Amino acid sequence: MSGSSRLRSLSLIAHPNESGLLKFGFINSRDWQSKISSRPSPPMHQSHNIAWDSLTSNLTFVAENPAVTPRRTDFFPRDLPSQANSLNHFARTVATTIRTFSDTERAKYPTKFDAPLQGKLFPDSILERYSSIPYSSVTPKSQLIEYWIERAGPTPSYDIGQGGLVDMVKVLLAENRLDQLLMLAHHPRISLHNLHRIREGGWEHVMQCALDAYILFNVLLSKPELHADGRYKSMRSYTYTLRRLTDSMDCIYDAETFPHREFFFGTLDNAGNVERADPLADFNKLHEYLKMCFRLLYRYDVLARECGIGLDWETNVVYAVGRMKAEYIENGRDAWIMRFI
Numbered sequence: 001m002s003g004s005s006r007l008r009s010l011s012l013i014a015h016p017n018e019s020g021l022l023k024f025g026f027i028n029s030r031d032w033q034s035k036i037s038s039r040p041s042p043p044m045h046q047s048h049n050i051a052w053d054s055l056t057s058n059l060t061f062v063a064e065n066p067a068v069t070p071r072r073t074d075f076f077p078r079d080l081p082s083q084a085n086s087l088n089h090f091a092r093t094v095a096t097t098i099r100t101f102s103d104t105e106r107a108k109y110p111t112k113f114d115a116p117l118q119g120k121l122f123p124d125s126i127l128e129r130y131s132s133i134p135y136s137s138v139t140p141k142s143q144l145i146e147y148w149i150e151r152a153g154p155t156p157s158y159d160i161g162q163g164g165l166v167d168m169v170k171v172l173l174a175e176n177r178l179d180q181l182l183m184l185a186h187h188p189r190i191s192l193h194n195l196h197r198i199r200e201g202g203w204e205h206v207m208q209c210a211l212d213a214y215i216l217f218n219v220l221l222s223k224p225e226l227h228a229d230g231r232y233k234s235m236r237s238y239t240y241t242l243r244r245l246t247d248s249m250d251c252i253y254d255a256e257t258f259p260h261r262e263f264f265f266g267t268l269d270n271a272g273n274v275e276r277a278d279p280l281a282d283f284n285k286l287h288e289y290l291k292m293c294f295r296l297l298y299r300y301d302v303l304a305r306e307c308g309i310g311l312d313w314e315t316n317v318v319y320a321v322g323r324m325k326a327e328y329i330e331n332g333r334d335a336w337i338m339r340f341i
Contacts (some may be wrong), residue, residue, distance in 0.1 A: 007016065031094075034193075037166075039126060043221070044218040044221050044222060045214070045218055045287065045290040045291065045294060046097055046294065047096040049093065049100075050090070050093045050094055050097050051089050051090050051093040052090070052218055052219075052222060053085075053222075054061060054086040054087060054089045054090040054093075055084065055086070055087060055090040055215075055219065055321070056219055056222040056223070057078070057080070058077055058078055058080055058083040058086055058087060059075040059076070059078065059219065060075065060076060060077075060078050061073075061075060061076075061223060061225070061226055061231070061235070062074065062075075062076045063075075063231075063234070066068040068212075072235045072236050073234045073235055073236065074235045074237050075219070075235065075237060083262075087321075088314075090317070091313075091314040091317040091318060094313065094314075094317050095313030095314045095317065098294075098297050098298050098301055099301065099313065100312055101298040102295075102298040102299075102305070103304050105178070105298055105299065105302050106302045106305075106306075107183055109178060109179060109332065112186070113182060113183040113186045113187075114143055114181075114183070115183075115186070115187045115188055115189065117145065117146065117149065117189070118144070118145055118146045119144070119145050119146075120143050120144065120145075121142075121143055121144065121145050121148070121168075121180055121184075122143060122172065122175070122177055122180060124143075126138065126171065126172075126175055126177075127139075127143055129268075130258075130268065131172060131257075133268055133269055134269065135252040137163070137164035137165070137166075137167035137168055137253065137255065138167070138168065138171055139164075142164060142165065142168050147151035148165065148184070148187075148190050149187075149189045149190060151165060152189060152190050152191055155191070156189050156190060156191045156192055157191050158194040158195050158198070159193055159194070159198070159257065162194075162195060162198060163198070163201065163251075163252070163253035164253065165195055166195045166198065166201065166202055166203055166253055166255075167253045167254075167255035168255075169181065169184075169192070169195055169203040169206075169303075170203050170205070170206050170255035170256050170258075171255050171258070173203070173206050173296060173300060174206075174255075174258060174259045175203075175300050175304065176295070176299065178299055178302060178303065181303050181306075182302075182303070182306055185294050185303060185307050186306070192303075192307050193307035193308060193309055195302065196307065196309055201251060201253055201254075201256075203256075203303075204300075204304075205256040205302075206256045206296055206300050207296070207297060207300045207316065208256075208316075208320070209244065209245050209256045209257065209260060210243050210244065210293040210294075210296040210297050210300070211293075211297060211316060211317070211320040212244065212320050212323055212324065213241065213245055213260060213290075213293050213319050214290060214293040214294060214297065215235060215317070215321060215324060216241050216324050217279065217286060217289070217290060218290065219324075220238075220280060221280075221283075221286070229279050230278070230280075232280065233275075237324045239274065240323075241323070241324065242264065242274050242277060243274060244263075244323075245257060245260040245264070246260050246261045246264055246265070246270060246272060246274065248270050248271065254270075257270070259292060259296070262278045263279070263285075263289045263292070264279060265277065303315075
């Protein structure tokens with residue numbers, strides 16, 4: 001095919017299968033071709049369990065894609081006949097792997113917990129680590145179990161205005177304090193499941209950020225041709241994801257960003273320069289970061305299931321890939337949208 005061949009535009013769609021779960025695939029409208037480097041790729045995390053190739057083999061890097069208005073540099077689909085099935089297989093393997101690790105992790109803890117009415121929920125070391133962050137929700141007050149009980153009220157239930165407690169759940173997930181979190185999930189005077197999704201941003205944001213990072217940076221590991229000269233930094237999905245992972249978005253309850261800021265900027269505070277970050281400079285450090293993201297995913301799964309929250313990991317993967325792809329999807333009327341149907 002000549003260099004003048006036209007690029008295909010795409011629509012990323014999700015549709016229900018026979019069981020009602022969302023699945024996804026790519027629909028393309030113009031022919032295009034990409035150059036694929038023969039340079040060997042570094043290993044991706046959990047590559048023996050997760051079918052990363054089912055995702056990465058369907059994506060290629062295109063600079064200044066003329067099929068997109070405005071033009072965008074990013075990953076685009078390769079229009080392989082099997083790509084919808086491949087992508088759905090990828091989602092299933094991610095879901096299965098997270099659940100497997102979650103089951104193993106849950107088995108480390110008891111099935112029944114005491115329900116203390118007072119005392120410290122977490123050690124002073126966590127208070128010292130986070131209390132100096134501006135607007136930190138990690139305070140001597142939030143350290144006390146009686147404060148959680150007081151905020152829940154007699155019902156018990158949490159409503160709006162509980163962003164500080166949500167941030168505490170996020171911090172405890174990052175600090176691997178599942179024993180305390182499982183106690184809270186079982187506590188009759190505390191309603192942890194009400195904090196999962198609230199207006200200020202529930203603790204489900206821990207999962208969303210970790211999954212976005214986990215998918216994008218594993219995909220980037222599979223594309224070594226983008227590493228040496230920093231070409232990956234020109235991708236919209238990279239800059240969009242990095243800002244989402246580290247920016248408070250004008251919300252003071254942003255503890256889900258803390259572990260990501262620490263990796264990209266070396267600080268828990270939002271003081272880093274996105275343009276100067278170079279996450280692919282040190283593969284060993286990046287692999288440790290991906291391990292951390294994966295641990296957040298299965299810890300989140302443990303806690304969510306303990307709270308009786310139904311999770312559909314395949315759908316979560318669909319939306320994470322969708323967030324990576326961002327906007328500007330053709331709808332057939334000279335407009336570009338992202339749609340899920």
